[in-house]
Amino acid sequence: MAAAKQVIVIGAGIIGASIAWHLTKAGAQVTVIADSAPGGVATPNSFAWINASWGNPEPYFRLRIRAMAEWKRLANDLPGLPLAWCGGLNWDLPADRLEAYAAEHSSWGYGIERVDREQVARIEPNLVEFPGFALHVAEEGVAEPVATAKALLADAERQGARVLSSTVTALVQTDGRIAGVDTSHGLLAADEVVIAAGVGSPDIAATAGISLPIETPPGLIVHSRPYKKLLNGLVHADKLHMRQTSEGRIIAGSDFAGGDPGDDPEATARDLFAVVKAALRGAEGLELDFHTIGYRPNPIDGFPIIGRAEGMDGVYVAVLHSGITLAPAVGLFATREILDGERDPLLAPYGLSRFAQ
Structure with a gap:
């Protein structure tokens, strides 16, 4: 051997x-x-968003779709992974670009559903404002990293x-x-x-x-203290992307990769967290715990x-x-x-x- x-x-x-x-x-x-x-x-x-969502040429989409399937295989091989297929709700693009994205990715086999205001309210009832048009992908998920x-x-x-x-x-x-x-x-x-x-x-x-030609842009994300359940899945609103972790923390960025920390990251974090609280019903007691600034390896x-x-x-x-x-x-x-x-x-x-x- x-x-x-x-x-x-x-x-x-x-x-x-x-x-x-x-x-x-x-x-x-x-x-x-x-x-x-x-x-x-x-x-x-x-x-920690698991997806094959917008902005991907088809070869990269195919790799990401395969990776989503491999998450399910991995979860079977290693039970107990903190993995949740909670779905993703998106309206962080102009309506014409949302439609183009939905048409393209639907033609590739991605499970995109067009939803109206009433459907959004059923999916995420604790949002303060419901968009008139959004996209929902039930197969998207998160893995607590x-x-x-x-x-x-x-x-x-x-x-x-x-x-x-x-x-x-x-x-x-x-x-x-x-x-x-x-x-x-x-x-x-x-x-x-x-x-x-x-x-x-x-x-x-x-x-x-x-x-190795890579860039390392910073991205700021805020993390709340653990709180009662306010979000069912991933929410990608205009300049506000957020989800709730398995322990009840709301984590959010102005983009899912994290936003620009600016010259005063503490102030940026406070301002962003104020936007988070204003976007959610029942968030009066929600408190900022900390913020992170990640440097991601982007080729x-x-x-x-x-x-x-x-x-x-x-x-x-x-x-x-x-x-x-x-x-x-x-x-x-x-x-x-x-x-x-x-x-x-x-x-x-x-x-x-x-x-x-």
């Missing part, structure tokens, strides 16, 4: 956790290295993975390939290294001469970077925004490619080589 492949996964956010879990389940010997707590840095600041990452890592550890708290200072090269990592606690060897460290990924990749063309770096064996890259939606599919596809050399056709547009000059 061939020896199990030794794989180091750098990053303990939702992407690193999913890749580590899938690799471990498939029989690899996995070591996760992170200099942050389980859940990583970007993951705790995520709105940190709890999900922790559950994946804990189950990977149960199956034999190691999770180390350390800082990766460099990728180690031997004979033209990556053979491990140098860390704050010494050298670690591996057959393959996976870079899934979010905004920290470019600096790590650069130690081996690999360029410069807006699409994921998933795959091996050309010209450098032994290193696999998984850096992307929309990590919550894509996590289970990325974990599955990366595992197949790393262990069996099988690249899923849905990943074809998303290799690093597309940025080559």
